[in-house]
Amino acid sequence: MSSFLAVATTVWGLIMALAPLLQIRLMLRTRDSSNVSLSWMIILVIGYGLWFSYGIVSGALPLIIANTVSTLVGIAMIAVILYYRQPSKKTLAVAVDSQDIAA
Numbered sequence: 001m002s003s004f005l006a007v008a009t010t011v012w013g014l015i016m017a018l019a020p021l022l023q024i025r026l027m028l029r030t031r032d033s034s035n036v037s038l039s040w041m042i043i044l045v046i047g048y049g050l051w052f053s054y055g056i057v058s059g060a061l062p063l064i065i066a067n068t069v070s071t072l073v074g075i076a077m078i079a080v081i082l083y084y085r086q087p088s089k090k091t092l093a094v095a096v097d098s099q100d101i102a103a
Contacts, residue, residue, distance in 0.1 A: 006062055013066025020077045033084040041081060045074035 020041075027033045048070040055063025 010062040010065055013062060014069055017066055017069035017073055020073050024073075024077050024080050027080050027084050031084055032086065033081040034086050036077075036081050038078065038081050038085070041074060041078050045071060045078065048074055 023036060027036065048067045051063055052067035052071060055061070055067060
């Protein structure tokens with residue numbers, strides 16, 4: 001039973017780790033990440049890193065495998081979020097005001 005749970009948790013952990021690829025695909029297709037919370041993803045990546053560290057310390061291979069993939073996919077998602085982040089209207093207003101002052 002223990003080996004079954006180890007395999008099941010590892011497989012499901014990998015499925016969960018790869019799930020954000022669906023959101024990454026959507027952001028790449030729409031070229032927009034304004035509806036995705038950057039803070040949420042950063043919190044998750046920190047959590048993945050902590051669980052990875054715990055897996056290393058405890059020697060739990062399922063935690064190590066799943067959280068390695070989770071961390072890498074999370075970092076990729078953060079990169080895509082930042083790449084497609086649209087400047088807010090407030091930022092644009094400040095930029096326009098700055099150009100008016102300089103002119």
